[in-house]
Amino acid sequence: MYGVVVALSSSKPDYTIPSNSKLVEEWTYANKVCRHTLLNALSNYLFDVYCSYKEAKDIWDSLILKYIAEDVVRQRFVIGNYYHWEMIEDKDIKTQINEYHKLLEDIKAENILLPDEFVSELLIEKLSPSWTDYKQHLKHMHKQMSLPELITRIIIEDTNRKEFATATAKGLSAKANMVVDSDAARHICANISAFTFYTSVGDGKEYVYLGDSRTTPVLGKGKVLLKFTSGKILALSDVLHVPSIRVNLISVALLGKSLCMREKEHSSASNTTIAMESSGYFAAKLKKQNDNVSSGSVY
Incomplete structure (x- = not known):
């Protein structure tokens, strides 16, 4: 479409001005090519919406406005999911860490870049209430941990907690x-x-x-x-x-x-x-x- 894309950004020149006759001819050809190309690329539903548009620029501007607005809405949705996500007591810790990874991938897909330190510290804050003491322990560590290092520590702590709970239960059962x-x-x-x-x-x-x-x-x-x-x-x-x-x-x-x-x-x-x-x-x-x-x- 080289040489005709001008029709996507320019309206039809004033044909009443004699000196514009050459420009009008070039624009008319460019508009025809661009309009037909756009309409052929649309779904049946969108074709019915835009087939009445006579200028390629109007179709192009409308599509940009529509999909940029949808991108903004999607970004808000992704950010909201990331912000409101919390770890809960009754769910496997590894499953929840996988959910956190998925949220980070969704953030990256929207070209939103988060510092590594922020991603790690936020995961600490998302730990469930029963992990409050361990959260404080992590916060007082002098070394800044990467996300993989933090996840490894959390999984080890979760394993230790499960083993302790099982051992405690067995001890209680033997005693009582x-x-x-x-x-x-x-x-x-x-x-x-x-x-x-x-x-x-x-x-x-x-x-x-x-x-x-x-x-x-x-x-x-x-x-x-x-x-x-x-x-x-x-x-x-x-x-x-x-x-x-x-x-x-x-x-x-x-x-x-x-x-x-x-x-x-x-x-x-x-x-x-x-x-x-x-x-x-x-x-x-x-x-x-x-x-x-x-x-x-x-x-």
């Missing part, structure tokens, strides 16, 4: 009469005396579903404390009180999310600390312990 399973959604306790804080649930308002399709009512919920031989206390919140459960159970998934250790408080109110040597609590998969206990999952 519990069943541990990573498939369970809730902690359940059969013994109301184990609760240090308790709220009743209205009759018939809440149930748990067992693996054999039976349901059993929840009478209340609250906090239960597990005592370790080291003297430390593990506090489990939102524990369901289900008297009909014959085996007290613990959810590894919830334990990994809400694990919080605190030192035993030496006070006269020692009866608020529950020793777990002879009784256990919490929700998980009902394993077959004896003839009186059903097997299946609690949901």
Whole structure:
């Protein structure tokens, strides 16, 4: 289209001026070539829109305005996704890091360049609330980490947390009469005396579903404390009180999310600390312990 692209930027010369006759002839030819080329390249829908346009310049200007506006909207959408993205507790850390990489690729595709330091520091800020202490640790490091280095540290920390939660759960299971399973959604306790804080649930308002399709009512919920031989206390919140459960159970998934250790408080109110040597609590998969206990999952 060399020699005719002038029709994309110039309107038809004034044909009433005799000296413009040559220019009008050249423009008319250029406009014809450009107009037909543009219309042939359009989809059927856009062809119907622009076929009535007589000048190639009008078609060209309209298309530029349309698609530049769409580019701006797309950029705003991509930036918004990147800004509002947060890491959440219930999702695999590697999956979320892959999501972050995808957002960065979308940013780059829009020709938006972000400094490496900014990309790394923002990922630290996006860590979920249970990572607050580790976030502070990363922020106080003197060395500026690249994104790959930061991701490696985060994955190692996540692996260590999972191993610690599993080991802790196994230790609790050995010490107390519990069943541990990573498939369970809730902690359940059969013994109301184990609760240090308790709220009743209205009759018939809440149930748990067992693996054999039976349901059993929840009478209340609250906090239960597990005592370790080291003297430390593990506090489990939102524990369901289900008297009909014959085996007290613990959810590894919830334990990994809400694990919080605190030192035993030496006070006269020692009866608020529950020793777990002879009784256990919490929700998980009902394993077959004896003839009186059903097997299946609690949901």
